[in-house]
Amino acid sequence: MGRGLVLHLCTIALLAAAFFVLPAYHSGNLARIMVLAIYAMGYNLAFGYTGLLSLGHALFFAAGMYGLSLAMTHLAIPALPALGLALVAAGVVAGITGALALRTRGVAFMIVTLMFAQAGYLTALYFSEWTRGEEGFVIPQAMRNIAGIDLSGETGRYFAALFLFAVVLLLIGALVRAPFGRTLIAIRENEARATMLGYDVQRLKWIALVVSGMISGLAGAAYALLFGYAGASFAAVPYSIFPLLYVLLGGAGTTLGPLIGAVFMFYLIDLSSGLTDAYMLVAGVVLVALTLFLPQGILGTLRKRGLPWLP
Amino acid sequence: MASVILQTRGLTKTYAGVTANTDVDFDLPAGQIRALIGPNGAGKSTFVGMLCGRIEATRGTVSFDGQDISHLPAHRRIALGIAYTFQITSVFAGLSVHENVALAARRAGGSAARVADVLNRVGLADRAGQVAGDLSYGHQRILEIGMGLAQNPRLFILDEPTQGLAESEIADFKALITGLKDTTILLIEHNMSVVMETAQYITVLNQGQILAEGTPDQIRADTHVQAAYLGTEDA
Numbered sequence: 172m173g174r175g176l177v178l179h180l181c182t183i184a185l186l187a188a189a190f191f192v193l194p195a196y197h198s199g200n201l202a203r204i205m206v207l208a209i210y211a212m213g214y215n216l217a218f219g220y221t222g223l224l225s226l227g228h229a230l231f232f233a234a235g236m237y238g239l240s241l242a243m244t245h246l247a248i249p250a251l252p253a254l255g256l257a258l259v260a261a262g263v264v265a266g267i268t269g270a271l272a273l274r275t276r277g278v279a280f281m282i283v284t285l286m287f288a289q290a291g292y293l294t295a296l297y298f299s300e301w302t303r304g305e306e307g308f309v310i311p312q313a314m315r316n317i318a319g320i321d322l323s324g325e326t327g328r329y330f331a332a333l334f335l336f337a338v339v340l341l342l343i344g345a346l347v348r349a350p351f352g353r354t355l356i357a358i359r360e361n362e363a364r365a366t367m368l369g370y371d372v373q374r375l376k377w378i379a380l381v382v383s384g385m386i387s388g389l390a391g392a393a394y395a396l397l398f399g400y401a402g403a404s405f406a407a408v409p410y411s412i413f414p415l416l417y418v419l420l421g422g423a424g425t426t427l428g429p430l431i432g433a434v435f436m437f438y439l440i441d442l443s444s445g446l447t448d449a450y451m452l453v454a455g456v457v458l459v460a461l462t463l464f465l466p467q468g469i470l471g472t473l474r475k476r477g478l479p480w481l482p
Numbered sequence: 483m484a485s486v487i488l489q490t491r492g493l494t495k496t497y498a499g500v501t502a503n504t505d506v507d508f509d510l511p512a513g514q515i516r517a518l519i520g521p522n523g524a525g526k527s528t529f530v531g532m533l534c535g536r537i538e539a540t541r542g543t544v545s546f547d548g549q550d551i552s553h554l555p556a557h558r559r560i561a562l563g564i565a566y567t568f569q570i571t572s573v574f575a576g577l578s579v580h581e582n583v584a585l586a587a588r589r590a591g592g593s594a595a596r597v598a599d600v601l602n603r604v605g606l607a608d609r610a611g612q613v614a615g616d617l618s619y620g621h622q623r624i625l626e627i628g629m630g631l632a633q634n635p636r637l638f639i640l641d642e643p644t645q646g647l648a649e650s651e652i653a654d655f656k657a658l659i660t661g662l663k664d665t666t667i668l669l670i671e672h673n674m675s676v677v678m679e680t681a682q683y684i685t686v687l688n689q690g691q692i693l694a695e696g697t698p699d700q701i702r703a704d705t706h707v708q709a710a711y712l713g714t715e716d717a
Binding site for chain 2: 350353354356357360361365366372
């Protein structure tokens with residue numbers, strides 16, 4: 172068993188143990204953080220591993236969120252098949268977005284993905300008869316269970332989040348070690364060279380974006396299912412920026428960077444808002460300091476300074 | 483005569499009115515080591531760029547092994563058995579030397595043994611674990627050549643491979659190239675000792691057109707070639 176896999180299993184075990192040790196307030200936070208970390212892991216596959224700086228991942232998060240919640244509330248579809256629908260929705264949206272946006276690169280790609288996400292946000296507002304726009308809607312508590320497990324309760328919610336987090340973490344861990352993942356890294360490092368080695372770079376980038384979008388959609392669906400709410404604010408610009416921040420903080424192109432970044436960012440805002448009303452100022456200063464002194468993020472810096480095996 | 487592995491007809495590239503190559507008809511027999519020489523700006527890099535698909539031709543055709551590849555994207559041409567090394571060193575700087583060669587070998591269906599073999603042949607085996615970007619310039623050039631070898635190409639296009647190499651490294655390069663079996667080589671080169679010692683046949687490009695073709699001895703004696711290089715008026 173590789174050191175990377177051991178580290179991943181230990182992280183999962185630690186998160187499982189945390190539920191029994193931490194006070195309810197923090198384990199509640201941690202459930203939310205794990206879902207956000209899934210989102211950031213999906214984002215990291217596109218940005219950290221393939222080098223695709225998207226500013227529109229909220230579109231995929233929202234596609235998953237609405238895919239599940241609209242199916243459950245309007246079509247009375249049970250949670251598990253609704254989760255499958257959410258994955259399909261996010262995959263289709265990412266596939267279409269990718270087919271068009273990947274014709275551009277660099278700054279143009281950032282702008283095109285941002286515009287796609289804005290179009291998605293406005294679509295959610297336009298159909299407010301069903302989505303109830305910014306105000307959003309609640310998924311009936313009675314529906315929020317899978318195989319008899321109540322996902323609205325503290326324990327069910329925490330371990331459902333952990334289960335999904337573990338699946339995605341192990342999947343990404345395997346993916347980036349596999350030839351497919353190594354090739355994505357090669358594309359990030361030097362796209363022209365990868366092409367001249369015979370790799371179909373366009374197709375690989377598209378696949379990476381679709382997988383990334385589906386993982387992001389899974390996070391959106393999990394958020395709706397576990398916290399019982401879906402709203403258009405999750406499709407807005409800030410939700411495209413959050414995963415970028417988490418990944419930059421934790422370390423782009425590291426498997427655990429998204430989790431570390433999400434924990435860091437969540438508690439940075441949580442703690443500083445307890446100290447002052449100007450909590451965003453505190454968060455901002457810390458972010459600037461991190462960017463200045465740890466430009467490769469927390470795990471990226473560790474990997475450079477003595478832990479080269481970090482996955 | 484051996485079969486022609488690469489053929490161009492009327493290959494032309496125009497950049498916003500400026501012509502880089504005009505109606506180049508070029509035939510490369512399988513198994514040959516061919517040098518492509520010419521003064522700076524003669525259109526050598528543009529020409530090989532059109533062969534491997536990095537540069538889209540304005541008009542004309544490229545055939546590889548009897549198949550018209552004029553409209554294939556670069557990665558499909560590479561998959562047919564063409565390898566290309568860049569004039570400006572282009573390795574995966576953030577990845578290890580071993581990973582660089584493995585990426586090249588894997589696409590061509592090469593095994594781990596092939597990667598080890600290539601690293602030995604180019605003399606980078608003891609640096610396999612190093613990050614490619616930390617290598618000296620000369621070693622990066624050699625890694626670039628090694629990546630091409632790992633692709634096990636039928637046609638190997640090298641764009642100024644010895645630029646910036648030390649004398650001893652150039653000697654190793656000559657031995658490496660002349661020792662390749664079953665590989666046709668098209669070599670852009672400025673170093674005349676490399677050209678004269680490795681090439682069986684030479685094509686001279688000047689102002690985007692073929693000026694002369696022949697054996698090294700014929701080219702050495704050609705007054706037009708001397709004129710193009712030396713700029714004498716009487717040719």
